[in-house]
Amino acid sequence: MYWNPAAECMPRPQLAELQLERLKSVVERVYYNVPFYRHAFQDKGLEPGDIKSLDDLRYLPFTTKQDLRDNYPYGMFAVPLSEIVRVHASSGTTGKPTVVGYTRKDLNTWSELMARTLTCGGTTKDSVIQIAYGYGLFTGGLGAHYGAERIGASVIPISGGNTKRQIMLMKDFGTTVLACTPSYAIYLAEVMKEMDIEPGELKLKYGIFGAEPWSENMRKEIEDQLGISAIDIYGLSEIIGPGVASECQCKNGLHIFEDHFIPEIIDPVTQETLPYGQPGELVFTTITKEGIPVIRYRTRDISFLYPEVCACGRTHIRMGRITGRTDDMLIIRGVNVFPSQVESVLLEIGETEPHYQLIVDRIGNLDELKILVEVSENMFSDKIGGLEHLEKTIHDRIEAVLNISAKVKLVEPKTIPRSEGKAVRVIDNRKI
Amino acid sequence: MIKQVSIFLENKEGRLGRVLKILGENNINIRALSIAETADFGILRLIVNKPEQALVVLKNAGFLVSETDVLAIEVPDTPGGLAATLEPLAESEINIEYMYAFLAKKSDNAIVIFRVEDSKKAIEVLNSIGLQVLSGETIYSL
The missing domain is CATH 3.30.300.30 (ANL, C-terminal domain)
Incomplete structure (x- = not known):
C-alpha cells in the first residue's frame, strides 16, 4: 500500500537527480538567507556553486542542536516570520527549547510525508485513527493529525493521557488505528486488562508507534496484547517532526523519505562519512524545507543505512532501528x-x-x-x-x-x- | 502451603538490619529465616506470622519483595529423621530447590521448610508416606 507510488518507488537514478537539484537549491537558500550558514560556508571556503554532485555533500558544514540554541528563537529561519504559519518547539531538558518554523509549503510537505507514514502503517480513508501523541508544541500529535486528515481517515484528536477514557472511546468509536508512543501502547494494554476488555471487543488493527526507542520484544508484546500489526516510525522536530522515516509492513528497517531528506552516517568522533551498513551517527540534510532548512544536522542517534531495495517495492533507503545516542558516548x-x-x-x-x-x-x-x-x-x-x-x-x-x-x-x-x-x-x- | 516472603538484598551493611527493623516496628514476628548469597547480593527468605502485611510494608519501604509458595513438614528431631523424609521425594524425582529448618517450640520435632518446582506432586508423595504438610495457619501461629 503506497500513498504516493511515483515518489516512494522512484527509480534510484531519477531520485538522485531530484536530490541534487534540490540540494543545490537549499544550499543557495541557506547561504543567502541564514547568516549562520553563510559564515559556516565561508569558514570552509565554500560557495553555493561548489556543490556539483551529491558526493560534495560531505564538504558542507554540520549543524548541531547547540547551533539552534545559539540562534534561539528564530535565528536559523530562512524566511521572514511573515511566511511562517506554524511554530513547534522541542522540550529542552537543558536550557532553552529548540524552535522550528513551518511555511505553508512545509506544512503541506509534512502532511504528505505523514500521509505516506500512516499509509505504511495500514491507514486508509476508511480508518478511524486515534491520535494519542501529545498535541501542542510537540510535533507528534499535530504531525500525525494532518497526515491522517490528508488521507481522509476519521481522526480522533484525543492527545495523550486519560487512559481509561482513551479505551472507552477506542471501543465506542470503533478505532481501527492507534498512533502513540510504544510505551503508552503497552500501558493501554495493561489498563485494558484491568478493565476486563479483550482486544477482540475492539476494532483495532494497526499501530503506528514512535518518538522513543523500543525493541522487537516490545513490538511482539504490543502486537499480541492488542491484536494489531505495529510499525516503527522515526522523526525529529529539527528535521520536520514525525514523517522522516517509516517502516512498511515488511517491518525490516525504516524507509527514509529521500525525496525530502538526504541521510548520511558519520563517525561521531572523526566526523568522516561511513559506508552503508556501518553503525554511526545519523545525519540529515533537508532538501525541500523552507522555514528552517538544516544542512547535515547531527541527530545524535545511532543507526545504520541499508540501500537494498525492499520487498515492498519502495526504493527509498532504509535505516535500522535506533540503537543509541552519541551524547554520552x-x-x-x-x-x-x-x-x-x-x-x-x-x-x-x-x-x-x-x-x-x-x-x-x-x-x-x-x-x-x-x-x-x-x-x-x-x-x-x-x-x-x-x-x-x-x-x-x-x-x-x-x-x-x-x-x-x-x-x-x-x-x-x-x-x-x-x-x-x-x-x-x-x-x-x-x-x- | 506456606507463604514465604523473599527479599532481594545487596551485600552492603545495614540492609538486613533495615528489613528486621521494619518488621519489628509493624509487629511482625519472624518464624524462620534463611539467606542465600553470592558475592554481590543475597536473597533473604522469611516465614513470618503475617506474610501479606510483611509484603506490603517492605514493598512500601522500597524493597524488592516477592511471595513464594513453600512447603513445611514436621520431622522427628532424631538422627536420620530428615533423611527418611527426603528419600521418597528423591525417588519420585522431585528436586528440592532449597530448604531450611528450625526447631518447633514445645515439641520434639523439627520443622523443615522447602521449595520444589511442583508442590502438588510433592504433597502427594508426602501424603503417600503418611506425612502431612503443615498449613499456613499452623506455621504462622507457632
Whole structure:
C-alpha cells in the first residue's frame, strides 16, 4: 500500500537527480538567507556553486542542536516570520527549547510525508485513527493529525493521557488505528486488562508507534496484547517532526523519505562519512524545507543505512532501528560505547523501563566497565540461580553488542541516583 | 502451603538490619529465616506470622519483595529423621530447590521448610508416606 507510488518507488537514478537539484537549491537558500550558514560556508571556503554532485555533500558544514540554541528563537529561519504559519518547539531538558518554523509549503510537505507514514502503517480513508501523541508544541500529535486528515481517515484528536477514557472511546468509536508512543501502547494494554476488555471487543488493527526507542520484544508484546500489526516510525522536530522515516509492513528497517531528506552516517568522533551498513551517527540534510532548512544536522542517534531495495517495492533507503545516542558516548579500551546500547540490551531482556548505571574505572592501565542494573519485579526470583542466570545473560548480551566484557552487578530498586527523574547513566572515574 | 516472603538484598551493611527493623516496628514476628548469597547480593527468605502485611510494608519501604509458595513438614528431631523424609521425594524425582529448618517450640520435632518446582506432586508423595504438610495457619501461629 503506497500513498504516493511515483515518489516512494522512484527509480534510484531519477531520485538522485531530484536530490541534487534540490540540494543545490537549499544550499543557495541557506547561504543567502541564514547568516549562520553563510559564515559556516565561508569558514570552509565554500560557495553555493561548489556543490556539483551529491558526493560534495560531505564538504558542507554540520549543524548541531547547540547551533539552534545559539540562534534561539528564530535565528536559523530562512524566511521572514511573515511566511511562517506554524511554530513547534522541542522540550529542552537543558536550557532553552529548540524552535522550528513551518511555511505553508512545509506544512503541506509534512502532511504528505505523514500521509505516506500512516499509509505504511495500514491507514486508509476508511480508518478511524486515534491520535494519542501529545498535541501542542510537540510535533507528534499535530504531525500525525494532518497526515491522517490528508488521507481522509476519521481522526480522533484525543492527545495523550486519560487512559481509561482513551479505551472507552477506542471501543465506542470503533478505532481501527492507534498512533502513540510504544510505551503508552503497552500501558493501554495493561489498563485494558484491568478493565476486563479483550482486544477482540475492539476494532483495532494497526499501530503506528514512535518518538522513543523500543525493541522487537516490545513490538511482539504490543502486537499480541492488542491484536494489531505495529510499525516503527522515526522523526525529529529539527528535521520536520514525525514523517522522516517509516517502516512498511515488511517491518525490516525504516524507509527514509529521500525525496525530502538526504541521510548520511558519520563517525561521531572523526566526523568522516561511513559506508552503508556501518553503525554511526545519523545525519540529515533537508532538501525541500523552507522555514528552517538544516544542512547535515547531527541527530545524535545511532543507526545504520541499508540501500537494498525492499520487498515492498519502495526504493527509498532504509535505516535500522535506533540503537543509541552519541551524547554520552564513552571510549572504553578504544571501543565506542553508548549507554543506550546497554539500554537496548536490557529492553531486549524484557525491561520496559530499565534503570542502570555505567561506572568506568582505570585499574592499572586497563579500563574497567561495571554496569549496575536495578532488579525489577519481573526479573526477581526467590532462587539464587535465577538471578545468577540473569546476571550472566546481561553480561553475555552486552559483550556481544559492545565487544567489551563488563562486570554486571544487580542492585536493589531505586538505589541508582536519579537527577530530576532521570537516572544518572554514567560515572567515569578515570583520571586521564 | 506456606507463604514465604523473599527479599532481594545487596551485600552492603545495614540492609538486613533495615528489613528486621521494619518488621519489628509493624509487629511482625519472624518464624524462620534463611539467606542465600553470592558475592554481590543475597536473597533473604522469611516465614513470618503475617506474610501479606510483611509484603506490603517492605514493598512500601522500597524493597524488592516477592511471595513464594513453600512447603513445611514436621520431622522427628532424631538422627536420620530428615533423611527418611527426603528419600521418597528423591525417588519420585522431585528436586528440592532449597530448604531450611528450625526447631518447633514445645515439641520434639523439627520443622523443615522447602521449595520444589511442583508442590502438588510433592504433597502427594508426602501424603503417600503418611506425612502431612503443615498449613499456613499452623506455621504462622507457632
